Amino acid sequence: MTRHLKIGAAYHGVGGPGQHELWKNPELEPDSGVRIEKYIEWARIAEEGKLDFFFIADSTFITPDSPPHYLNRLEPLTILAAVATATSRIGLVGTLSTSYNSPFNTARRFASLDLISGGRAGWNIVTSTDEGTAGQYGREEHYDYAERYGRAREHVRVVQELWDSYEDDAFPYDVPGDRFVDRSKLHPVSHHGRYYDVEGPLNAIRSAQGQPVIFQAGDSDEGRDLGAAVGEGIFTFAPTLEAGKAFAADIKARARTLGRSADEVLVLPGVAPIVADTVEEARAIERAVHDAKPFDKQLAIFSRAFGWHDFTRYDLDAPFPELGDIGELSARTQSRRIKEHARTHGLTLRETVLHFSGFRPSPFTGTAQTVADELERWFEEGALDGVILLQNLPSDFRRFTGEVLPLLRARGLFRDEYEGSTLRGHLGLAVPENRHTATARTAAARTAATAARTAPTAARATA
Structure with a gap:
């Protein structure tokens, strides 16, 4: 696969942080956050543009001062399951907290989405920033940083083990032989760690992409360490090219120290492009919004x-x-x-x-040419592997897909058509081998090597 920009699109209904007045825009419906057809519309625009994935952010704690979309919205996994049936190629990424969910429930819900969508699921890991969340789940106090991130790393590892409960050929569906499942290829987890005790196995086979893609966002040292350890896509915010380059270099360096390839960790800052006929017009729109x-x-x-x-x-x-x-x-x-x-x-x-x-002009505001130029510059200078679009109006989104993407395609920076059908395929990420299959393969190779070494000795003894 040719290296190109990875582009995802987030949907924020009637407005996320700092967008308290957006719900009044005549282009939107005030109840967009609970209308599934609005989510499907956004995902279809993304799929028509051949984007990599459609993303749903989430948090559960609210106050009356929370952004409008936060006050009245659907739950991510439910949304994405519905969107999966209305799309065929676009990746489907949802947020779920490791602090207030059990690994088995996480594993089962994302495995189900992955199977429903044919291998298009991705999990955005968060540890829940809002400390008020604790009271919603029966805790008097939110976990501190060390425990939040310690739980998160163990949570992810257990989920990945559960996703490997069945080897890929565990179901022969052999009617004459009366074999629905090959029992030798079903594996319990039997995990007993610092934070979790989980027996398993999970009652769902792996999808066409093996396991859902892991996304993560966090700027603290603990967050960066978690991303470097388990993240395959890293969401971030980079106010300048220099800040983007520094973040990307840091995350990839941390990943390398853990024995991972830098190519396995994709840095994807959030951007909100404003495209207009002239730079001056785009800047005026940007200023008015602020x-x-x-x-x-x-x-x-x-x-x-x-x-x-x-x-x-x-x-x-x-x-x-x-x-x-x-x-x-x-x-x-x-x-x-x-x-x-x-x-x-x-x-x-x-x-x-x-x-x-305060007002901070975005580098991704201007004409389609301006925005394409800046995306190319950041990509070529190593500040990002792609972006996640944080636009809010369908007209803005369509203008990006209709005007900016053709310029990126002409430069060989973005695909003309999908080359595969899974999220891993879109992102250029390898399908992870089932851990039990890998263990059996390694053991078989060692046995074969031992047999090859001893064969000449046995032959001479016989002679």
């Missing part, structure tokens, strides 16, 4: 990094408040960065919010 965000909504979403701490209790024009360890169980890396910046620069609360919510 300026439409009311300050009170900016303050509310700012609080997410601090576990949705109520910042309205403070004087906006007083020095940024002393928060102690608030934020340590939520988005620790981000909350620490905010505290440090406010302290170093002597900012007020208002100034801090405006700094971190």
Whole structure:
């Protein structure tokens, strides 16, 4: 497969973080978050464009100040199962937390999606940033960072073992021989680790791609280590080319130290291209979208990094408040960065919010030519292996697929047609060999090698 950009498309209904006014746009329906036909429409646009995957983000904890789409939306695996029956090629990636799900349930749900879709499933691993999630699952306190990421790594490993419960040829479906299953090719997991005890086996065979693709997002050291260890697609945000190159180099270096090839770890920053007839028009649209965000909504979403701490209790024009360890169980890396910046620069609360919510022109805003040029530059300079599109209006999405993609295709940077039918095939990732098959193959090779070495000795003795 020729190396080309990997491109996925996320769907955020009537608006994700910072998009509190989008639900009023006449191009959208206010209840889009719970209408499956809207998800299917977006996935079909992605498939018509020959994109690699369709992505559903998720979180379960909400407050009245959460973005509109967060307040009223469907659950990812349910969505993707429905979308699978309305599409045939596009990959289907959904978010599921390792902190508040059991490995067996995770393994079974994604294995089912993988079989329903013919090998198009992907799992985006999160550990749940919102510490309020704990109360929804009967815990008094959210897991700390060490435990969240320790649980996550073990969770993923157990899920991958469960996905290998059956070897690929475990079902002969032999009617004359009365053999539905080859019992020797069904394997229990019998996992007894620090966080989980799981016997298995899983009651589902592997799909055409072997196992669902693992995606991961996290900027802390723990998050980067997890991504380097188990991630095959890494979601991130890169504000500049230099930041993108640094992140990609770091993740791939960490993967290599763990014995993985850098080509096994695809870096996919989220981008929201704005395409217009002129650069000036695109920049005006970008600015208008930002300026439409009311300050009170900016303050509310700012609080997410601090576990949705109520910042309205403070004087906006007083020095940024002393928060102690608030934020340590939520988005620790981000909350620490905010505290440090406010302290170093002597900012007020208002100034801090405006700094971190401020207008930052995107490199992916302009004409179709501008956007294609920038994607090519970032790709060629190693800042990314692809992108995940974070657009919100169908017209914007169609303009990208109709104007930018043809330019990328003309440069040999994106496919003309799908070359395979699985998500792994689209992304150029190898099908992982079943671990039990690999063990049996290795044992057979050793036995054959031993026999070959001893054969001459046996022949001489006989002679």
